[in-house]
Amino acid sequence: MSxxxxxxxxxxxxxxxxxxxxxxxxxxxxxxxxxxxxVLLRDLQLAFRRRAQLVQPLAFFAMxxxxxxxxxxxxxxxxxxxxxxxxxxxxxxxxxxxLEFLFRDDAYDGTLEQxxxxxxxxxxxxxxxxxxHWLLTGLPLAVMAPVxxxxxxxxxxxxxxxxxxxxxxxxALSLIGSIGAALTxxxxxxxALLSLLTLPLSLPVLIFGARATQLAxxxxxxxxxxxxxxxxxxxxxTLAPLAAAAAVRISLE
Amino acid sequence: xxxxxxHRLGSPPYVYALAARLTPWFxxxxxxxxxxxLYGGLVLAPPDYQQGDGFRIIYVHAPSAWMSLMVYTxxxxxxxxxxxxxxxxxxxxxxxxxxxxxxxxxxxxxxxxLWGEPMWGTYWEWxxxxxxxxxxxxxxxxxxxLRAAVEDTQRADRASAVLAVVGVVNVPxxxxxxxxWNSLHQAPSVMRLGKPQMPASxxxxxxxxxxxxxxxxxxxxxxxxxGEVLDRERSASWVRxxxxx
Numbered sequence: 467m468s469x470x471x472x473x474x475x476x477x478x479x480x481x482x483x484x485x486x487x488x489x490x491x492x493x494x495x496x497x498x499x500x501x502x503x504x505v506l507l508r509d510l511q512l513a514f515r516r517r518a519q520l521v522q523p524l525a526f527f528a529m530x531x532x533x534x535x536x537x538x539x540x541x542x543x544x545x546x547x548x549x550x551x552x553x554x555x556x557x558x559x560x561x562x563x564x565l566e567f568l569f570r571d572d573a574y575d576g577t578l579e580q581x582x583x584x585x586x587x588x589x590x591x592x593x594x595x596x597x598x599h600w601l602l603t604g605l606p607l608a609v610m611a612p613v614x615x616x617x618x619x620x621x622x623x624x625x626x627x628x629x630x631x632x633x634x635x636x637x638a639l640s641l642i643g644s645i646g647a648a649l650t651x652x653x654x655x656x657x658a659l660l661s662l663l664t665l666p667l668s669l670p671v672l673i674f675g676a677r678a679t680q681l682a683x684x685x686x687x688x689x690x691x692x693x694x695x696x697x698x699x700x701x702x703x704t705l706a707p708l709a710a711a712a713a714v715r716i717s718l719e
Numbered sequence: 720x721x722x723x724x725x726h727r728l729g730s731p732p733y734v735y736a737l738a739a740r741l742t743p744w745f746x747x748x749x750x751x752x753x754x755x756x757l758y759g760g761l762v763l764a765p766p767d768y769q770q771g772d773g774f775r776i777i778y779v780h781a782p783s784a785w786m787s788l789m790v791y792t793x794x795x796x797x798x799x800x801x802x803x804x805x806x807x808x809x810x811x812x813x814x815x816x817x818x819x820x821x822x823x824x825x826x827x828x829x830x831x832x833l834w835g836e837p838m839w840g841t842y843w844e845w846x847x848x849x850x851x852x853x854x855x856x857x858x859x860x861x862x863x864x865l866r867a868a869v870e871d872t873q874r875a876d877r878a879s880a881v882l883a884v885v886g887v888v889n890v891p892x893x894x895x896x897x898x899x900w901n902s903l904h905q906a907p908s909v910m911r912l913g914k915p916q917m918p919a920s921x922x923x924x925x926x927x928x929x930x931x932x933x934x935x936x937x938x939x940x941x942x943x944x945x946g947e948v949l950d951r952e953r954s955a956s957w958v959r960x961x962x963x964x
Contacts, residue, residue: 662857669854
């Protein structure tokens with residue numbers, strides 16, 4: 467893939483980074499790890515050229531969190547009780563919102579096709595893309611979650627537990643979401659369908675994550691739900707890129 | 720022993736004719752079993768000492784819930800077979816399964832809610848089984864939604880097959896996480912459906928209904944499969960011959 471193949475509308479920022487995709491395609495000699503690293507760096511680089519898009523899911527997360535005090539009550543005692551649920555529902559919705567960016571541009575300008583034809587394992591490239599997605603959305607959410615939690619009356623002692631649970635849980639969310647995003651590639655107005663596909667599969671993450679956050683706020687031992695979250699993330703790492711790669715191939719047919 | 724019968728299962732005209740021949744073999748026993756099961760369950764079985772006559776909804780609820788999971792498994796299995804060996808008929812089977820399974824799930828939810836009213840005093844209780852059924856309904860709706868959204872039939876087949884396989888891996892995880900979630904928030908005082916220590920006069924009709932529902936599903940699946948095969952092969956010459964047009 468080279469410069470002239472890119473529609474002018476995609477703008478300079480993608481064109482300038484596009485040769486990285488070319489390296490992946492040309493590099494039959496490159497190892498799968500090198501290719502995955504290149505894809506990861508390319509996605510990060512592209513994202514930092516468009517910082518506004520990075521901030522949107524975070525702003526969305528903050529806004530959803532803000533809705534609850536306004537809709538229910540400003541009493542901190544009551545808010546503290548619902549804080550874990552609010553945080554996780556907001557995180558789930560924010561990560562769902564961010565999923566649209568995961569493959570859309572790459573599918574639009576043909577980069578995904580080049581990945582599929584590159585001879586590299588599409589599974590590892592999908593894993594790299596999802597990892598970049600997590601670094602760009604999951605990790606910032608984890609950093610921001612304690613701020614939201616504090617505003618809902620959580621004690622400062624809960625911060626570490628909340629960061630860890632959101633960080634681990636969002637790994638699983640990104641991976642599950644990558645399957646849904648890959649399946650809905652090429653479908654017009656796929657937002658509602660994407661949430662219908664992704665949310666039921668994300669419920670275990672919501673349950674364990676909210677439980678871990680609840681325990682962090684009340685000062686209990688949160689290792690058990692964290693371990694379950696970790697198990698979901700590991701299961702996702704092993705299986706989700708396979709399914710996402712299969713789904714991308716199907717949508718390219 | 721020859722394997723030709725197996726290979727012929729991949730041929731749409733053969734499957735179309737076979738499904739027509741097999742349908743009565745499922746439909747009649749299903750009707751017989753369901754009628755006798757209903758008679759046994761609604762008339763012959765004694766009222767429950769705790770729940771009175773209210774428990775009798777179990778004869779529709781439990782088989783529906785059972786079928787909702789079984790149909791999902793069969794659907795995912797057929798989808799996986801279609802995905803791996805690229806068998807068109809297997810995809811048609813999966814596509815025919817989804818609306819039936821969703822209907823069973825819906826029936827299980829409605830009967831569960833109706834049963835909950837006299838037992839719990841409320842139509843909806845966040846009971847782990849009912850919650851799992853509700854999530855299963857969303858899984859079915861997602862599957863059918865994806866199938867409807869992709870225009871090309873072959874792409875729809877393969878994309879929805881991936882979703883069905885992902886879903887079937889997730890169903891047990893979802894079920895156990897919901898059970899775990901529920902055990903945290905609720906005292907385990909909720910009465911369980913389908914206690915194993917049922918007297919035979921209550922259990923036998925339930926088993927008849929289970930078998931009857933399974934065969935009923937088989938019959939409906941065969942009818943839907945014929946429609947699905949016709950729809951997919953609408954431009955083929957054998958369809959014109961079979962329909963005499």
